[in-house]
Amino acid sequence: MAFVVLDDKISTASCALEQSEFPPCTQRLNCPHLHGFQPRRPSEHLPISDEFALSLYRKTVTLWELEDHPTCRFEKSPDILSSTDFRLPPSSPWPWLGTIIIGIFTVRIPSAARFCEALILLLCRDYNTRYETYWMALMTYVLEYMDETDIFDEKDLRDEYRPFYCALKKGEPTVFELLDELRNNLSSSGHLPQEHT
Ligand SMILES: [Zn+2]
Incomplete structure (x- = not known):
């Protein structure tokens, strides 16, 4: 964990x-x-x-793109959920879906859309490194278990991330071209960390 x-x-x-x-x-x-x-x-x-x-x-x-200190309370945030949020499916040991209750403490998790965007960002940062396949595997998890559920739809993604996600979902041949384009845009706009270690 x-x-x-x-x-x-x-x-x-x-x-x-x-x-x-x-x-x-x-x-x-x-x-x-x-x-x-x-x-x-x-x-x-x-x-x-x-x-x-x-x-x-x-x-x-x-999760460098998530706000450090969200301005609204996280119960109302589109970016952050409590790990006990009622919108999450019931807890399940496999495929590690659902609510997580850890003692009396509140654990905050990214909303499904921000989680998916974070994976795309990590994939862009680690493209052509040994970490790339890990993030791609988690993207497959999102497509398999989260897509078109109560907690996530592709419409929830920000505009810049959606073309790549939709192409990946449909298995379109343009997917890597779109990833390259997104990576270049994110890099030139300062949304990707510079280090690659
Ligand atoms: Zn150890």
């Missing part, structure tokens, strides 16, 4: 992991949770089991 944390709160979040009941990772760079089919290395991670780890990612490298 990945938590995205404001950059200036990452050390506070790391301390919270250190104080948890789970022992810290002792495998350092050999840790299996840091390798294989996954996104970039998290800032911090805490192994919960052999298969499951809790990871922290900096907001500026994952």
Whole structure:
């Protein structure tokens, strides 16, 4: 499970992991949770089991286009949902859909449209890198499980992202041409981070 944390709160979040009941990772760079089919290395991670780890990612490298401090309360935000929002489907261990209740705390998640846009942004940033297939796999997940449900329709996407998404959905041959065009536009308008590590 990945938590995205404001950059200036990452050390506070790391301390919270250190104080948890789970022992810290002792495998350092050999840790299996840091390798294989996954996104970039998290800032911090805490192994919960052999298969499951809790990871922290900096907001500026994952959800940089989302507002840090939304001006309206998140209950009314088109960008952020509570992980217990009634519009989400019931909790399901597979395909990891639905509400998530973590103790008494409110966990905020991007709305389905902002999540899809974030994946497209990450795909653009990591195009032609080893991370590209991970983001494309998550795009497939969106198409398979979220598209045309109560929480997501392609009309919810911002105009600049919609042509690529629709072409991907229909399997049109122009899809990579549209991705190139979007990537160039996002890059020239300063919406993609410069670093590529
Ligand atoms: Zn580890």
